Amino acid sequence: MADSISKNRRVLSGMRPTGKLHLGHFVGALANWVKLQQEYDCFFFVADWHALTTDYADPSNVKQSSVDIVLDWLAVGLDPKKATIFIQSHVPQHAELHLLFSMVTPLGWLERVPSYKEVRENLADRDLNTYGFLGYPLLQSADILIYQAGYVPVGQDQVAHVELTREVARRFNGFYPKKPGGEVFPEPQPLLTKSPKLPGTDGRKMSKSYGNTIMLTDAEPVVRQKLKTMVTDPARVRRTDPGNPDVCPVGDLHKIFSSAETIAKVDAGCRSAGIGCIECKGWAADALVQILAPMQERRKQYENDPKLAWDILEAGSQKARTAAEATMVEARAAMNMSLEYEAPKKDQGA
DSSP: OHHHHHHOOEEEEEEOOOSSOBHHHIIIIIHHHHHHHHHSEEEEEEOHHHHHHHHTTOOTTHHHHHHHHHHHHHHHTOOTTTEEEEEGGGOTHHHHHHHHHHHHSOHHHHHTOHHHHHHHHHTTTSOOOSHHHHTHHHHHHHHHHTTTOSEEEEOGGGHHHHHHHHHHHHHHHHHSOOSSSSOSOOOOEEEEOOOOOOBOTTSSBOOGGGTOOOBTTOOHHHHHHHHHTOOOOTTOOSTTSOOOGGGOHHHHHHHHHSOHHHHHHHHHHHHTTOSOHHHHHHHHHHHHHHHHHHHHHHHHHHHTSTHHHHHHHHHHHHHHHHHHHHHHHHHHHHTTOOSSOOOOOOOTTO
């Protein structure tokens, strides 16, 4: 099994359709996806069914939000010629495999997933007493295993979801060995990705819920205005006070996006009070604009005709359905539930 996994170069990852994306999404996932598509057989999907686990009461924006995030994916450099980009609900095999997994997965496995209680507490204003919410980690397992993915790019906080998927694969393989031999599902490995600390304009983690984001679609004047209001080292009360870029949110932006030369200037100028925060923020804005401008230029190619993005999703979904159905043929056969009828063989000794 270990040898087969090492040879499996397929990667699976997805995002819930929450609308246009911000720099946190770029730093936390998309920049890595762009690199992975050069080295792996990548499947990246819009997790629109997952959106319903918490927002089932009003799904009216799900389709447009799906298009919006795909526009941003294309803008940052995801290439449909190098990766399969698709939408979850257009591949019904995800739902079929999720159903089969739900028959054999112990309830306790789902209840112990760390994010289960955490999300319920964070969204206490919503009724999340549904199987859809409890079972969403199992749907994630189906998302991964339907493509027999060898790797799942995650941060450390998501490793538990991959481990659940490995347990589900082992349990299914134990109940239903592949015919004539072997196992239907490989056990995927987490592909740990380091995500640098990216603060929002208020110093907290960048998040739409905090209203502190810099969007990938923000025009240059908007970026510069947002940076002007960004919090800095609280010790720099006056212009003449020395600061510490290691505890300053603007300093964190420089470490991610600025050149080594600019970072050196910031470090020396801030610690000596040789530069003010306004000047430092201006340099950070320069770096962000330089990164965002080509993304926004690529996005324009699709914004003028959003159906192009939808066509990419449709084409990717067709490719995904083919791969998913190949897995389901094996899974159904292992469970003696193939779509074709085979007459029982006659007893040779009769």
